[in-house]
Amino acid sequence: MQTGAARFDFPGFKLLTFLCLFILYAPLLVVTIYSFNDSRSITTWGGFSLRWYVDVFTGPDSAKFKSAAVNSFSIALIAATVATAIATSAALAMVRGGRFRLRTATFGVISLPILVPEIVTAVAMLIFFNAIGFTRGYMSILIAHIAFCIPFAYLPISARMQGIEGVYEQAAMDLYADRVQAFRRVLLPMMMPGIISGFLLAFIISLDDFIITNFVKGAGIETLPTAIFGSVKQGLRPNIMAISTMLLAFSTVIVTLSWLVSRIDRTK
């Protein structure tokens, strides 16, 4: 039998692999390294320093970044929570609702927004808020985030639900549990890894969002991505790299957590 290494050892394959990885990760690596640069320049190295991290929290832009961070995290937290609750109900209905008509269509309707170009969603939401005369601000951002987070929360939850057979609820009901008890004591603990994974995914999607937020936010309110964009337009300062590096680290932790949690299989 051929080993995996031998089978894929085409000439130039390694080179191509490293090239792809380089293109993907070199910019991130540069931003991360230069965030610790002591120099004001963003291209020449002037020694190691944490001054730009200090600058983020105490510098002239700190107030702007602080309020943007509060907005970002509070919106991400609320949007992810609400979207996860809705997605959980949707997944329950889809999996436990039996083979109702338009089941496949319903699944498509829930999942499609992931595939719609974000700019289209952004424009559509802007037009929608204008049409109903909704004042743009914190609330419009929050509502938009809840909406586009639902499919992201839905996918891991419904994937988990597929693996949970209806017989567990029946067994609980057979043992004198009512519907609520069967859900709370048996089904919910089994769904938990999917729910947590969906929540974390929705949280990070909301936190990272720029395009939709930029369209539906009103004047005078910023989230971290829009604040960073605003700063960059006035010139690239190293403190942006420090913020970006912190966001990158935070996102990596959340995505890793989400992945780890989704791997916990409690049905086995």
Added chain:
Amino acid sequence: MTDQRPIAIDIRKVIKRFGDFTALKEVSLGIRDNEFFTLLGPSGCGKTTLLRMIAGFEDVTAGAIYLYDQEIARLPPNKRPINTVFQNYALFPTMSVLENVGFGLEMQGKSRAEASRRAGEMLELVQLTQFAHRKPSQLSGGQQQRVALARALAPQPRVLLLDEPLSALDMKLRKSMQIELKHIQRETGITFIFVTHDQEEALTMSDRIAVMSAGEVQQLGTAREIYEHPRNMFVADFIGDTNLLEVAVDRIEAGRATCHLGGGHELTCDAVDGVGIGARVHLSVRPERLFLSAEPEEAESLRARVVENIFIGTDITTILDLDEGPRFQVRASNSDRGNRRVFEPGQSAFVNMERGSARLLVD
């Protein structure tokens, strides 16, 4: 046989339809208190549907189900003092073995401490005390099966339903669980309703068996009754091995019917109501009720030629063709006595039948 025990589960003219498909066609059954009762049939015969209706997982299209004197057909499963051992056990994977067994007690309103104490006793009954704090996934299939049994018995249901609970176990374990289940049924005195497609399992354990097919009860009786006196072709064919012969009834005299097998061969057996002279019906005779000999030993010995011998350990099955007649299976036990009755392929021999062992079937 009259039985004075009360009826535990009374199924009265129950019909179940799924859309256009009729899963049960007006089934009526009375299952007695403290009985080990088996619903036996091939897959799709409606046995599991009937069990699920007793448990409350399926509603009845028409008819009534009584638990002792109470109509239960419209009660949700959690309001019925009936528990189920599921086919794949359906143990709750997030709970320990002890929590699984205590779940029903807790849902009945017992305190956590009381539930856990009683669950511990149940685990003792199924000899799994040392696994109380493990998760079900850390147990073998046989152990999971016992946890499922303990969990269903813990709330002391009036009736226990078992949905092919042994089908996932290997042969040896299955045999020992069959005997253990029977013992537990005797000890607890709880009415067991057992669903299986395995006729040997049904014969081993049951007080009475309802043989089902195509949404109907084909025959209801003790293991011996359904084996020795199958009512129709389906039951004769489904339970055990048999020689099913197409015959024409030539004469009926003094309660005995003489049947023509083709090729000039004749057999007599007890006449059956509904089968008259000239009828073309089936005759069933079990292979172990036949024996071979070099010379005719009975009045109706049939001359045949040996085609093949099949050795299956406990028995030897010989396949023979009657001269211009049907094919027969004859079984001899693998003992000195039985082996003297085995002939080599190509040899001719006489097929002899014990009187009263052939049976005419109505349909």
